[in-house]
Amino acid sequence: MTTYAGEYLDLLPEPPAGRVTAAFRADVARAVGPGGLITEPAQLRTYECDGLTGYRVTPALVVLPATTEEVAAVVRLCARDGVPFVARGAGTGLSGGALPVADGIVIGLARMRAVLSVDVDDQRAVVQPGVTNAGISAAVAPHDLYFAPDPSSQVVCTIGGNVAENSGGAHCLKYGFTTNHVLALTFVTADGDVVQLGGDAPDPVGPDLRAVVLGSEGTLGVVTEITVRLLRRPEAVRTLVADFADAEDAGNAVSDIVAAGIVPAAVEMLDELAIDACERAVQAGYTPGCPAALVVELDGVAAEVEDEFERVQEICRRNRTTHVRIAADPEERARVWKGRKAAFAAMGRISPDYFVQDGVIPRTRLGSTLTRIRQMSEQAGLRVANVFHAGDGNLHPLVLYDGAVPGEAERAEHLATAIVELCVEQGGSITGEHGVGSDKACSMPKMFGPDDLTVMARVRAAFDPQGICNPGKVLPTPRLCGERPGPHRPHPLEAAGVIERL
Amino acid sequence: MTAGETGHETSRDEDLRLTVAPPPAGGDGAGLFDLHHPPSAELISDCVHCGFCLPTCPTYALWGEEMDSPRGRIYLMKLGREGAVALDDTYVQHFDACLGCMACVTACPSGVQYDKLIEAVRPQLERHHRRERHDRLFRAAVFALFPHPGRLRVAAVLGAAYQRSGARRLLHRGRLWSLLPDRLQAVEELMPPARLRRLAARTPEVTPAVGTRRRRVGFLTGCVQRVFFADVNAATVRVLAAEGCEVVAPRAQRCCGALSEHAGREPEALARARRLIDVFAATDVDAIVANVAGCGSTLKEYGRLLRDDPAYAERAADFSAKVRDVSELLAELEPVAPRHPVEGRLAYHDACHLGHAQGVRAQPRAVLRTIPGLQVTDIPEAEICCGSAGIYNLVQPGPAGELGRRKVEKVLSVAPDALATANPGCLLQIRRYWPGDLPMFHPVELLDASIRGVDPIAAARAPGGRRRPPWLRRRHEARTAEPGRF
Numbered sequence: 001m002t003t004y005a006g007e008y009l010d011l012l013p014e015p016p017a018g019r020v021t022a023a024f025r026a027d028v029a030r031a032v033g034p035g036g037l038i039t040e041p042a043q044l045r046t047y048e049c050d051g052l053t054g055y056r057v058t059p060a061l062v063v064l065p066a067t068t069e070e071v072a073a074v075v076r077l078c079a080r081d082g083v084p085f086v087a088r089g090a091g092t093g094l095s096g097g098a099l100p101v102a103d104g105i106v107i108g109l110a111r112m113r114a115v116l117s118v119d120v121d122d123q124r125a126v127v128q129p130g131v132t133n134a135g136i137s138a139a140v141a142p143h144d145l146y147f148a149p150d151p152s153s154q155v156v157c158t159i160g161g162n163v164a165e166n167s168g169g170a171h172c173l174k175y176g177f178t179t180n181h182v183l184a185l186t187f188v189t190a191d192g193d194v195v196q197l198g199g200d201a202p203d204p205v206g207p208d209l210r211a212v213v214l215g216s217e218g219t220l221g222v223v224t225e226i227t228v229r230l231l232r233r234p235e236a237v238r239t240l241v242a243d244f245a246d247a248e249d250a251g252n253a254v255s256d257i258v259a260a261g262i263v264p265a266a267v268e269m270l271d272e273l274a275i276d277a278c279e280r281a282v283q284a285g286y287t288p289g290c291p292a293a294l295v296v297e298l299d300g301v302a303a304e305v306e307d308e309f310e311r312v313q314e315i316c317r318r319n320r321t322t323h324v325r326i327a328a329d330p331e332e333r334a335r336v337w338k339g340r341k342a343a344f345a346a347m348g349r350i351s352p353d354y355f356v357q358d359g360v361i362p363r364t365r366l367g368s369t370l371t372r373i374r375q376m377s378e379q380a381g382l383r384v385a386n387v388f389h390a391g392d393g394n395l396h397p398l399v400l401y402d403g404a405v406p407g408e409a410e411r412a413e414h415l416a417t418a419i420v421e422l423c424v425e426q427g428g429s430i431t432g433e434h435g436v437g438s439d440k441a442c443s444m445p446k447m448f449g450p451d452d453l454t455v456m457a458r459v460r461a462a463f464d465p466q467g468i469c470n471p472g473k474v475l476p477t478p479r480l481c482g483e484r485p486g487p488h489r490p491h492p493l494e495a496a497g498v499i500e501r502l
Numbered sequence: 503m504t505a506g507e508t509g510h511e512t513s514r515d516e517d518l519r520l521t522v523a524p525p526p527a528g529g530d531g532a533g534l535f536d537l538h539h540p541p542s543a544e545l546i547s548d549c550v551h552c553g554f555c556l557p558t559c560p561t562y563a564l565w566g567e568e569m570d571s572p573r574g575r576i577y578l579m580k581l582g583r584e585g586a587v588a589l590d591d592t593y594v595q596h597f598d599a600c601l602g603c604m605a606c607v608t609a610c611p612s613g614v615q616y617d618k619l620i621e622a623v624r625p626q627l628e629r630h631h632r633r634e635r636h637d638r639l640f641r642a643a644v645f646a647l648f649p650h651p652g653r654l655r656v657a658a659v660l661g662a663a664y665q666r667s668g669a670r671r672l673l674h675r676g677r678l679w680s681l682l683p684d685r686l687q688a689v690e691e692l693m694p695p696a697r698l699r700r701l702a703a704r705t706p707e708v709t710p711a712v713g714t715r716r717r718r719v720g721f722l723t724g725c726v727q728r729v730f731f732a733d734v735n736a737a738t739v740r741v742l743a744a745e746g747c748e749v750v751a752p753r754a755q756r757c758c759g760a761l762s763e764h765a766g767r768e769p770e771a772l773a774r775a776r777r778l779i780d781v782f783a784a785t786d787v788d789a790i791v792a793n794v795a796g797c798g799s800t801l802k803e804y805g806r807l808l809r810d811d812p813a814y815a816e817r818a819a820d821f822s823a824k825v826r827d828v829s830e831l832l833a834e835l836e837p838v839a840p841r842h843p844v845e846g847r848l849a850y851h852d853a854c855h856l857g858h859a860q861g862v863r864a865q866p867r868a869v870l871r872t873i874p875g876l877q878v879t880d881i882p883e884a885e886i887c888c889g890s891a892g893i894y895n896l897v898q899p900g901p902a903g904e905l906g907r908r909k910v911e912k913v914l915s916v917a918p919d920a921l922a923t924a925n926p927g928c929l930l931q932i933r934r935y936w937p938g939d940l941p942m943f944h945p946v947e948l949l950d951a952s953i954r955g956v957d958p959i960a961a962a963r964a965p966g967g968r969r970r971p972p973w974l975r976r977r978h979e980a981r982t983a984e985p986g987r988f
């Protein structure tokens with residue numbers, strides 16, 4: 001078990017001491033206009049959590065600016081008074097990244113949702129951070145273009161949140177994550193300066209600060225404009241759902257597809273529980289009771305797609321598929337995806353509460369990891385549903401529990417944590433796309449050594465020396481995680497009564 | 503905030519007085535709510551806070567504020583149940599701002615029944631929150647007028663006189679207009695053009711089927727519908743008869759209580775429901791047909807509304823089981839009456855209380871597609887409410903106006919020759935913000951025209967055709983601010 005390096009501790013700023021005073025509030029009100037300020041206690045409480053409802057902190061103030069200048073003005077006030085701030089998009093994050101800080105403010109980007117320009121010839125668009133991921137594709141659809149990263153939450157999550165989390169989705173296997181589709185950012189630094197990062201060209205000269213901000217989970221500043229890359233819709237798309245009698249076979253099929261040199265647009269796997277939830281929610285036509293279903297999608301030039309589609313079916317048959325369903329038309333294809341994309345949100349149909357995990361394993365360990373997860377689930381006496389991006393080994397085990405049963409939430413949390421740690425043991429990672437946030441900060445040392453953490457802390461201190469920008473997220477601190485950081489301690493803020501669990 | 507801070511005064515408003523059960527004081531087990539059907543903790547806990555409902559919520563689309571989103575409202579209900587917030591104007595305002603459009607129910611993958619939740623919350627607020635005086639009076643006036651066809655007829659005659667007298671023009675020319683409070687402007691602008699001759703029209707009690715009788719159906723004539731949209735009722739009866747239905751429309755029927763129910767006026771809604779059930783009790787019909795989406799959705803809810811009333815619970819459930827929107831019934835029946843062409847591009851607007859609340863989307867389209875020559879087109883962003891929502895555009899004219907303009911912009915984008923929707927409220931609302939002349943119909947009117955062999959879209963297109971009087975050509979800019987800037 002690692003302990004912190006001395007330099008790391010030195011780099012950690014003191015917790016911000018600023019408070020939201022009447023004067024501060026009046027200045028903020030002047031900066032954004034009265035409609036942009038939320039101050040009533042009941043209203044503030046609706047901002048106390050994101051998609052991870054287990055952690056809740058009520059902010060002292062919520063600000064909804066409408067322009068980059070307003071964001072910068074608010075951040076400058078925070079910097080002046082040492083008041084911590086947390087950016088928030090749609091609040092769908094699953095790692096508590098947008099969890100407010102007590103006595104701090106939330107900067108909500110939900111009013112900045114204009115598509116500022118679309119450049120059809122160069123396949124680019126400039127958008128504000130509150131535009132939804134699907135909103136970008138909808139805005140450019142008349143030009144036969146789309147924005148490729150497709151998190152399941154795409155109808156609601158914002159591009160600002162996607163940039164912060166470097167979000168991915170089913171189609172990232174072939175097309176890459178958000179970072180591969182963002183050319184430039186307008187960025188408000190932690191002291192309130194407005195800067196441009198990146199440029200219109202895909203490979204700008206000099207250090208790529210755009211890439212540093214991408215995936216930084218709102219800890220370096222606030223993104224207020226994003227230049228995204230757009231792709232042309234592929235000529236042909238073919239989708240199938242193959243059922244398997246066990247996950248091992250399905251896992252082998254995935255490995256074989258990739259080994260055959262085929263790069264599918266997406267390969268997703270759902271297990272029996274996940275299928276059950278999806279079918280109850282949207283009747284997407286998955287086979288109830290099927291232990292493992294693979295969704296495979298190919299896209300590209302028609303002739304190539306047809307040829308590879310045949311080979312994928314052949315590989316599925318070789319791995320003892322029990323049934324192959326081929327989407328006959330775009331409507332059926334949409335239905336298959338609607339089911340897959342509703343999977344997390346549909347868990348409410350089969351369980352009162354759940355934890356979504358997000359771990360990555362080498363693709364070749366799929367089968368054995370799933371078997372281990374099943375054993376762990378049986379031992380813990382808790383159901384685990386599995387939905388995941390099988391193509392790149394990004395697992396999303398959903399640990400189901402009932403918060404009303406005393407002790408079950410804790411058991412579920414332990415199981416969820418044990419599952420990510422299993423991923424690291426298998427040579428993988430603690431997060432594929434949901435981020436570290438509040439949830440996994442204390443698990444970071446499982447994956448990173450003292451030197452890695454020190455480098456991260458240096459970067460953060462360089463951007464935000466005062467430590468007012470989304471403090472308490474991502475990097476473990478003695479205050480959050482104890483002197484010897486490890487994942488099994490109760491959250492100290494929780495012990496101190498600052499945050500609570502549902 | 504602690505539970506201790508939640509003291510609130512109980513409403514003493516006579517016109518809202520409860521006849522069902524005396525309201526227990528808040529804070530006795532359900533937080534702010536009394537124990538007469540508080541929003542269910544179980545239904546609240548179904549929400550996993552995923553946010554999938556946010557983009558389809560009209561108020562979130564307008565303001566981008568969490569507490570005016572479905573997820574935020576459910577959160578406020580949860581806080582209310584915990585007694586962790588005060589029942590004050592701030593709290594009530596977020597539920598008042600909800601249009602009850604139920605788009606969130608359609609959008610939610612977890613099957614959260616927001617419809618049941620909000621319908622539980624509204625009567626609680628009516629019981630325990632005293633609104634400001636002007637708000638109370640305005641609401642009382644609305645409910646003293648709308649659900650009463652007799653009074654509405656008188657108002658319509660006066661309105662017609664006002665529209666013709668030149669008083670209207672005078673009012674609009676001067677600055678007087680802008681001095682009217684928002685809500686009165688809304689009432690004035692939404693007033694349908696009254697056609698005096700038709701105000702007297704009544705639906706016959708029994709209309710025999712043409713040819714072989716395939717069904718015997720009851721018909722709800724509606725309160726506002728009967729007065730301002732007598733044409734739609736007449737068309738409905740003709741189409742049903744032409745398709746082999748004997749149509750029974752009891753004279754004694756009154757308002758179904760939908761407006762009251764959507765506004766949380768539970769005792770009033772229940773009384774109206776019971777009366778309507780009684781009126782239809784003796785008719786012995788196979789189905790009860792509504793042609794107004796808002797009414798139909800409430801009729802389908804009678805079973806739940808009257809679940810506590812031993813004398814009515816079962817009858818109400820039976821009644822609800824028979825209710826069909828007119829398009830549902832027509833889609834079930836193999837067409838027998840020959841259709842004649844109606845040429846043009848028709849935008850079909852899903853009324854929230856048909857699409858979201860009743861899940862009836864395919865049937866009206868299917869029925870319209872039986873008309874040769876008619877191209878039925880969907881409108882982008884179809885799931886977002888037009889802002890009409892019962893009496894919403896009267897009591898919340900600001901957001902209703904923004905939503906109306908937003909909807910009109912989307913309808914304009916498909917460049918239709920005409921628009922069809924199954925709710926008179928939507929029709930008035932869209933017409934209010936429409937920049938020029940657009941023929942608007944209830945789907946059943948188009949079907950009626952097609953069966954009768956007339957083409958109302960072509961007629962409207964011809965010079966001197968069905969045109970809107972000049973005063974109805976709105977000065978409103980059709981385009982709202984900047985795209986995407988709501």
Ligand SMILES: Cc1cc2nc3c(=O)[nH]c(=O)nc-3n(C[C@H](O)[C@H](O)[C@H](O)COP(=O)(O)OP(=O)(O)OC[C@H]3O[C@@H](n4cnc5c(N)ncnc54)[C@H](O)[C@@H]3O)c2cc1C
Binds near residue numbers: 097158222
């Ligand atoms: C049902 C469900 C399914 C999901 N599926 C996926 C999936 O398939 N793939 C995936 O990657 N994620 C998924 N997620 C997680 C989540 O949707 C993504 O992380 C998303 O990018 C968050 O966007 P948001 O707008 O909700 O951001 P928020 O949750 O509001 O914020 C997330 C983080 O971004 C920061 N942030 C937000 N906006 C800005 C900004 N403008 N500038 C700087 N920082 C900012 C916040 O401070 C916070 O740290 C899913 C979530 C849910 C609920």
Ligand code: SF4
Binds near residue numbers: 549554556606613614
């Ligand atoms: S979509 Fe359903 S579960 Fe998700 S936040 Fe909305 S109501 Fe809750």
Ligand code: SF4
Binds near residue numbers: 601
């Ligand atoms: S009913 Fe309509 S307005 Fe009300 S919360 Fe749901 S989507 Fe929003």
